[in-house]
Amino acid sequence: GQQVMQIPQYQHVQEGEDFTTYCNSSTTLSNIQWYKQRPGGHPVFLIQLVKSGEVKKQKRLTFQFGEAKKNSSLHITATQTTDVGTYFCAGTNTNAGKSTFGDGTTLTVKP
Amino acid sequence: GAVVSQHPSWVICKSGTSVKIECRSLDFQATTMFWYRQFPKQSLMLMATSNEGSKATYEQGVEKDKFLINHASLTLSTLTVTSAHPEDSSFYICSARELGAISDTQYFGPGTRLTVL
Numbered sequence: 001g002q003q004v005m006q007i008p009q010y011q012h013v014q015e016g017e018d019f020t021t022y023c024n025s026s027t028t029l030s031n032i033q034w035y036k037q038r039p040g041g042h043p044v045f046l047i048q049l050v051k052s053g054e055v056k057k058q059k060r061l062t063f064q065f066g067e068a069k070k071n072s073s074l075h076i077t078a079t080q081t082t083d084v085g086t087y088f089c090a091g092t093n094t095n096a097g098k099s100t101f102g103d104g105t106t107l108t109v110k111p
Numbered sequence: 112g113a114v115v116s117q118h119p120s121w122v123i124c125k126s127g128t129s130v131k132i133e134c135r136s137l138d139f140q141a142t143t144m145f146w147y148r149q150f151p152k153q154s155l156m157l158m159a160t161s162n163e164g165s166k167a168t169y170e171q172g173v174e175k176d177k178f179l180i181n182h183a184s185l186t187l188s189t190l191t192v193t194s195a196h197p198e199d200s201s202f203y204i205c206s207a208r209e210l211g212a213i214s215d216t217q218y219f220g221p222g223t224r225l226t227v228l
Contacts, residue, residue, distance in 0.1 A: 031215055042204055042219045043155070088154065092215040098145065099215060103154045 002027050004091045006102030014110050019076040021105035023089035031092050032065060032072045033099065038085040046074075046087075079109050114138055115207050117220035124195055125228055131191045132223045134205030140185035141207035145217060146178075149202045161188045185210060195227045 003026040013019050023032065031050045035043035047056055049065035049072060056063045062075045076083055086106045090099040114137040124130050134144055142163055147155040159180050160168045167180035177199075179191040188207075192199055202224050206217035 033216060035219075042222045043206075045216050045218065048214055048216055090217075097143070098157060098160055099217065100157075101155045106152070 002091065002093055002096065002100045004089060004100045004102040006089055006105055008105055009103060010106050010108075012108045012110065013079050015081060016078050019079050019083070019107055021074050021087050021089075021107075023072045023074075023091070023102050025070045025091045025100075027070070027091075027093060029069050029091040029093060030095075032069075033090045033092070034063060034072075034074055035088045035090065036085050037088065037104070041085075043088060076107075079107070081109050081111055083107060084109050113209065113218045115205065115218045115220040117205055117223050119223060120221060121224040121226075123226045123228065126196050127194055129191055129193045130195055130225060131189055132203055132205075132225075134188045134190070134207070134220050136186045136207045136209075136218070139207075139218075140210040141188075142185065142210045143208040144182060144188040145206045145208075146180060146188075146190050147204045147206065149204060149222075151202075155204065158190075192225065195225070197227045200225055200227045 005024045033048045034046040037043045047063050052069050053067045054065040060077045064073045086104040088104045089102045092099040116135045118133045144161045146158045149155050157170050158173045161180045161182040163182045163185050169175045182188040202222050204222040206219045
């Protein structure tokens with residue numbers, strides 16, 4: 001079945017440094033979503049990417065969807081302590097009707 | 112908008128009892144709801160996909176007789192953990208996909224932490 005791999009598993013950065021998490025799917029995706037889960041909380045939707053090669057920005061966050069629609073990345077510029085949490089990608093194959101979540105990347109930011 | 116609630120937020124029960132968890136979409140109708148299980152510091156494991164008015168689709172390895180899912184309306188799905196045992200202790204999260212939405216966005220409930228003694 002469809003597999004979604006996410007790296008790294010953990011990332012520790014100094015406040016102000018950049019951060020990137022990568023997501024790779026074993027199959028071509030219809031779209032990909034990114035979620036953020038704060039410690040003790042539940043996943044919160046950040047964005048959905050649909051088009052091949054798509055790039056979207058939300059303030060300091062930049063999301064990319066690969067040309068082959070099999071990989072994606074989330075980049076945070078100049079991290080802040082509020083960025084702490086686990087970032088999940090979820091790949092969707094519309095034919096399957098469900099999304100497969102990556103294992104998540106847990107970001108810690110040292111002030 | 113797009114708020115999903117879950118009840119209860121936490122529950123402690125004795126081994127052998129059954130526990131029902133409710134998932135509600137508060138301000139939208141959801142044709143599809145998903146039930147996930149999450150172990151500490153791990154990803155979300157999809158248990159089943161629940162469609163209003165039809166039987167749930169369970170993922171491989173998930174016992175349908177143990178995890179009973181009912182999606183009786185466009186705003187409510189329930190998960191009943193039958194004859195719970197300590198190994199069923201976990202964080203259970205539901206999500207809902209909006210009726211008619213083009214996007215595959217899922218809106219997550221706050222989760223239910225189940226502890227089986």
